Amino acid sequence: MNTFGNKFRVSIFGESHGQRIGVVLDGVKPGLPLCEEDFRADLARRKAGAPGTTPRIEADEPEIVSGVFEGHTTGAPLTILFKNENTRSQDYAAFREHPRPGHADRTAAIKFQGFNDPRGGGHFSGRITLGIVAAGVVAKKMAAYSYEAEILEIGGNIRREEWPVLIEQTRAEGDSLGAVVECRVSGLPAGLGEPFWDSVESRLAHAVFAIPGVRGIEFGDGFAASRKKGSEHNDAFGPDGVPVTNYAGGVNGGITNGNPLVFRVAFKPTASIAKAGIPGRHDVCFALRTPVIVEAMAAIVLADYK
Numbered sequence: 001m002n003t004f005g006n007k008f009r010v011s012i013f014g015e016s017h018g019q020r021i022g023v024v025l026d027g028v029k030p031g032l033p034l035c036e037e038d039f040r041a042d043l044a045r046r047k048a049g050a051p052g053t054t055p056r057i058e059a060d061e062p063e064i065v066s067g068v069f070e071g072h073t074t075g076a077p078l079t080i081l082f083k084n085e086n087t088r089s090q091d092y093a094a095f096r097e098h099p100r101p102g103h104a105d106r107t108a109a110i111k112f113q114g115f116n117d118p119r120g121g122g123h124f125s126g127r128i129t130l131g132i133v134a135a136g137v138v139a140k141k142m143a144a145y146s147y148e149a150e151i152l153e154i155g156g157n158i159r160r161e162e163w164p165v166l167i168e169q170t171r172a173e174g175d176s177l178g179a180v181v182e183c184r185v186s187g188l189p190a191g192l193g194e195p196f197w198d199s200v201e202s203r204l205a206h207a208v209f210a211i212p213g214v215r216g217i218e219f220g221d222g223f224a225a226s227r228k229k230g231s232e233h234n235d236a237f238g239p240d241g242v243p244v245t246n247y248a249g250g251v252n253g254g255i256t257n258g259n260p261l262v263f264r265v266a267f268k269p270t271a272s273i274a275k276a277g278i279p280g281r282h283d284v285c286f287a288l289r290t291p292v293i294v295e296a297m298a299a300i301v302l303a304d305y306k
């Protein structure tokens, strides 16, 4: 369904070319100072406009319509709306008849018996992550740790200085690129999380895989741990009990150990490519816009443990 969380619930709604998209948050802590201005910095990090991102630029002005009174959260459901203004739906008319390979056009039509809104990918569009970033802003106030996500590699290339040329060449070829994003959350207490189903890794993987276009997630050493010896992967305890290394990525037994939470997310290359004759305005590398979305997902999960 479209809601995630137990104590902090995030419901997303809207379609890429519908009138409005947004988010409803339940379980928000009362008394948090909150105004539209608080959303600007994170929303700007998701915005298109940089080379390699879509030419569809939206104002992304948040409108808080419930849950805030006299500058503070009330504890009642908090609703944030955004308008869709820069839409060109004619580009997408053919997607019903000719679903895009690699996108959700075909599976959406099967699941919703052809009644789904296909314009711009409808409810499956990356545009819907705008509400997730807004939810992340509120979640970061509730789970007030330090969140830092950044791109580590693009198209398998770790040399940042080469990224602009790589992106431009790929755009000129009508093709697309994937990327790896690393997220680090510091200042976390030890003891958050649950064993088994609601382990920190399970909840984070659940939330992160909800971001369209995610192909993988790994914690700490991740897949590389399988190629190490125990003596190389174990994190020895320091004098205060907190491990001195962080090969586990900050979690043991599903529970935070006092180290920073470190995980990496693999994003696929954009499905809609000019090379395949796909019309519309698309990101060459949509992952460029995702670090703030990954941070938001981490904050949403951690706010739910509070």
Ligand SMILES: Cc1cc2nc3c(=O)[nH]c(=O)nc-3n(C[C@H](O)[C@H](O)[C@H](O)COP(=O)(O)O)c2cc1C
Binding pocket: 054, 102, 103, 104, 121, 124, 125, 126, 127, 129, 211, 212, 213, 214, 268, 270, 271, 272, 281, 282, 283, 286, 289, 290, 293
């Ligand atoms: C911020 C963001 C922007 C995106 N932009 C595009 C895009 O311009 N074109 C496209 O084909 N996919 C784009 N995607 C990815 C698709 O939404 C995604 O591939 C599609 O919904 C199918 O889901 P799946 O890849 O997880 O199977 C974007 C994703 C995000 C998070």
